[in-house]
Amino acid sequence: MSSLDDYVVDHLILLVGTNPLPNYVAARLLAKPQSRIVLVYSKGTLRYRKALEQVLRQDYENFTTVEVEEANTDNIRNGIWSELQNATGSIGLHYTGGTKAMAVHAYRAVEQLQDNPQVSNVYFSYLDAQQLKLWIGGTGLTGQQRPDVALKVELTIKDLLRLHDLSDLAQSLRQESIWPNVTRALAQIHSDKKKAGEWRTWCKDKLRISKLDNSSSFRKEQELKQLRTDDLPFQVLREALEKDLEGCSFPATFEELIAAARFKRNEHRPFYKADDKMAKWFDGAWLEDYVFTQLQAIADDCQIHDYAMNISPKFSGNETFEFDVAAMRGYQLFALSCTTSDKQGKCKLKLLEAAIRAEQMGGAEARVGLVCCSDDPESLQKQLNGLVREGQVRVFGRKHLFTLKDELTAWLKGLC
Numbered sequence: 001m002s003s004l005d006d007y008v009v010d011h012l013i014l015l016v017g018t019n020p021l022p023n024y025v026a027a028r029l030l031a032k033p034q035s036r037i038v039l040v041y042s043k044g045t046l047r048y049r050k051a052l053e054q055v056l057r058q059d060y061e062n063f064t065t066v067e068v069e070e071a072n073t074d075n076i077r078n079g080i081w082s083e084l085q086n087a088t089g090s091i092g093l094h095y096t097g098g099t100k101a102m103a104v105h106a107y108r109a110v111e112q113l114q115d116n117p118q119v120s121n122v123y124f125s126y127l128d129a130q131q132l133k134l135w136i137g138g139t140g141l142t143g144q145q146r147p148d149v150a151l152k153v154e155l156t157i158k159d160l161l162r163l164h165d166l167s168d169l170a171q172s173l174r175q176e177s178i179w180p181n182v183t184r185a186l187a188q189i190h191s192d193k194k195k196a197g198e199w200r201t202w203c204k205d206k207l208r209i210s211k212l213d214n215s216s217s218f219r220k221e222q223e224l225k226q227l228r229t230d231d232l233p234f235q236v237l238r239e240a241l242e243k244d245l246e247g248c249s250f251p252a253t254f255e256e257l258i259a260a261a262r263f264k265r266n267e268h269r270p271f272y273k274a275d276d277k278m279a280k281w282f283d284g285a286w287l288e289d290y291v292f293t294q295l296q297a298i299a300d301d302c303q304i305h306d307y308a309m310n311i312s313p314k315f316s317g318n319e320t321f322e323f324d325v326a327a328m329r330g331y332q333l334f335a336l337s338c339t340t341s342d343k344q345g346k347c348k349l350k351l352l353e354a355a356i357r358a359e360q361m362g363g364a365e366a367r368v369g370l371v372c373c374s375d376d377p378e379s380l381q382k383q384l385n386g387l388v389r390e391g392q393v394r395v396f397g398r399k400h401l402f403t404l405k406d407e408l409t410a411w412l413k414g415l416c
Helices: 021-030 043-056 075-085 102-113 155-164 180-190 193-206 221-225 235-244 254-260 277-297 344-365 376-387 398-412
Strands: 007-014 031-041 062-067 089-093 120-130 133-138 306-311 321-330 332-338 367-371 393-396
Touching: 007 021, 007 075, 007 102, 021 031, 021 043, 021 120, 021 133, 021 277, 021 344, 031 043, 031 075, 043 062, 043 332, 062 075, 075 102, 075 398, 089 102, 089 133, 102 393, 102 398, 155 306, 155 321, 155 344, 155 398, 180 367, 180 398, 221 254, 221 277, 221 344, 254 393, 277 306, 277 398, 306 367, 332 344, 344 367, 344 376, 367 398, 376 398, 393 398
Parallel strands: 007 031, 007 089, 031 062, 089 120, 332 367, 367 393
Antiparallel strands: 120 133, 306 321, 321 332
């Protein structure tokens, strides 16, 4: 079988659509540093063309841009032909992006270049989002080559955001979890429905002003600071705190916990302090740290090279959305949404929103997981199978919490 190096070209044509990810992958696989990269775009995809070029300029310097009318046959064909009619060497067209009209007419224009004696080889490629294979046809090939490229290109979460012109974040990415023993203890508690109910009652009584789950109001900072670890309802949780905070004297107040803990801080303020942020963490946000810790433990085995929490890009109109945890395996995005709720409706809504946003960022290659306390995750997943692409989502419920590391491993390796 031939190597991908055999299809690296001197001139690579990329059709820019609203998802620049396939073009980025194609460029990294099929262009050499000195290759000319031709970006064909329409007015509607100017933003994505600029973002793609900016990210690719980390490795490439020679760019040509061709603006076309996305449904105008002659305009597309002539635009590409005029830029490449005097080209020498090898030419490649990657047609995953752009509209169908752009793909058809660009293909025909490049086909004509095969008759140019100065052109050595012409190749056509397409990135298969489901199989993570690159389909290649062209000069000297009797059939299409389909090399597996899943792990041939590594993309960071930050560069994935940049490809979509989403570098403006509502908060900094977080790449350190806190209190691994505490989050594991809370996962153990939530694995038991009765104990989870006791914990929910404690949170409503001690942390919230209102006892409604949908209330966002927590007690005043001074009240929260005076809470003590011996107020916590489970011995396993108290012991976990002592393990994570060895230098702290117990029993301790919540104010002392904050002072003793090494919370990650951003430029302006700490992620957690003894106010409603701390209350929110105990009330449910701890699950993000637990999921991140489990993911971190299996990253090498699952060939995950980048992962983070609290990915919150600002979409058009300053609309924001947060991926609780995300990981990159090659160029494939795995996005995880987390909730301690066991309500099917809430879980379904959260997962659907995550699936839409994940595909918007990671294309059809993206996979989405929901970690929740549903007692029937299989039923929830079946409900969603008719609304999203097959294999796109995976639901992890209450029974998966304490063995989440193994469940995530199977998911990331495509075993489930």
